[in-house]
Amino acid sequence: MKGYLVLENGEIFEGERIGYEKDTCLEVVFNTSMAGYLKVFTDPSYSSQGVVMTYPLIGNYGVIPEDMESKKVWVSAVFIHELAETASNFRKVKDLEEYLIENEVPGLKNVNTRKLTKILRNNGTMRGKITSSIENKAEIIKEIKEYKPTNLVGMVSTKRSYVTGEGDIKVSLLDFGCKENIIRELLKRNCTVYVYPQDTPKDKILECNPDGIVLSNGPGDPEDCKIGIETVKELYNGNIPILGICLGHQLMGLATGAKTAKLKYGHRGPNHPVKDLKTDKVYITSQNHGYYIKEDSIDSKKAEISHINLNDGTVEGLRYKDKDIFTVQFHPEACPGPEDTSYIFDEFLSLISTI
Numbered sequence: 001m002k003g004y005l006v007l008e009n010g011e012i013f014e015g016e017r018i019g020y021e022k023d024t025c026l027e028v029v030f031n032t033s034m035a036g037y038l039k040v041f042t043d044p045s046y047s048s049q050g051v052v053m054t055y056p057l058i059g060n061y062g063v064i065p066e067d068m069e070s071k072k073v074w075v076s077a078v079f080i081h082e083l084a085e086t087a088s089n090f091r092k093v094k095d096l097e098e099y100l101i102e103n104e105v106p107g108l109k110n111v112n113t114r115k116l117t118k119i120l121r122n123n124g125t126m127r128g129k130i131t132s133s134i135e136n137k138a139e140i141i142k143e144i145k146e147y148k149p150t151n152l153v154g155m156v157s158t159k160r161s162y163v164t165g166e167g168d169i170k171v172s173l174l175d176f177g178c179k180e181n182i183i184r185e186l187l188k189r190n191c192t193v194y195v196y197p198q199d200t201p202k203d204k205i206l207e208c209n210p211d212g213i214v215l216s217n218g219p220g221d222p223e224d225c226k227i228g229i230e231t232v233k234e235l236y237n238g239n240i241p242i243l244g245i246c247l248g249h250q251l252m253g254l255a256t257g258a259k260t261a262k263l264k265y266g267h268r269g270p271n272h273p274v275k276d277l278k279t280d281k282v283y284i285t286s287q288n289h290g291y292y293i294k295e296d297s298i299d300s301k302k303a304e305i306s307h308i309n310l311n312d313g314t315v316e317g318l319r320y321k322d323k324d325i326f327t328v329q330f331h332p333e334a335c336p337g338p339e340d341t342s343y344i345f346d347e348f349l350s351l352i353s354t355i
Helices: 037-041 096-102 113-123 137-146 152-156 180-188 226-236 247-255 343-353
Strands: 002-007 012-019 024-031 049-053 077-079 106-109 126-131 162-164 169-175 191-197 212-215 242-245 260-276 281-293 303-309 315-320 325-328
Touching (some): 002 106, 012 077, 012 096, 024 077, 024 113, 037 049, 106 126, 113 126, 113 260, 169 180, 212 247, 212 343, 226 247, 242 247, 242 343, 247 281, 281 315, 303 325
Parallel strands (some): 024 049, 049 077, 077 106, 169 191, 242 325
Antiparallel strands (some): 002 126, 162 191, 303 315, 315 325
16 A cells, blocks of 8 residues: 655655554654664654664564563654565564554655655755645645644653662662663663653652662653753752763753754764763764754853764763763663663763762
């Protein structure tokens, strides 16, 4: 069955329907990963977004539950060039299309993803709609332009507090849309992780007497996280080591007076070069974000830049002066992507051990 992706600028991409048959509006973004599509689709940071996979063949190893970053698919739709007819992997439990149907996620295959990605790079991220009919194009574009997702962090965050692990180090994690591998990396390092919903007040977060605090990744515009920003302000004024990742990095920036802005087409993929200014080393990082902290808005009395992106020069990390706090824009837990920057977790735990 034919299907279409209509962009807000009027461009139309034709393909064949895959997954769940549903029409929906979304933000169209692209990801440059050559592998790890399951990790991408289950990353809560992609909530409300339709993801264009630039690698031409998707689905070749099927669905492997232990590789997921959450218990469900969070992308609103997937757009691919070719869907593998046969998935082959000894850990596979089902095919990708079956999994998309189960999670009520629509998609298109046989899409000209190269052309679509070039349009997004040249024009910037756009809203769009996946649909089975383009007869009333004017109404579709009107609907697309009126589309604005809200409360994304509230939708993806855990609804209840829980504890995982039996390690000696207690870490409170504020879940704005946390990837499972962040928790896995902490558990590997002898931590007990106390996970809290995104709107948890400071006193509750500190109730377990944590040795450290982690602010997780998550979707959407960081300025929309009003409650989270206020909570992070209060945590900043304490004396407990804090690690911020992706959205957590941006929220700490906003909480200390910095400003954020939207990138033209975002950083989404496992191949972004980042320089650690302390060691002068360059690492290849996994990233997934559409916003960044503006360098000229950072209060130099409060923080210094620790990492920069070598593609566009944007801020990739901050260390806060006179505080045991540092934050990174990239994903040190990878998934998908290289493990070059897993040392970030070790640095966080070293802060804890010195107190």
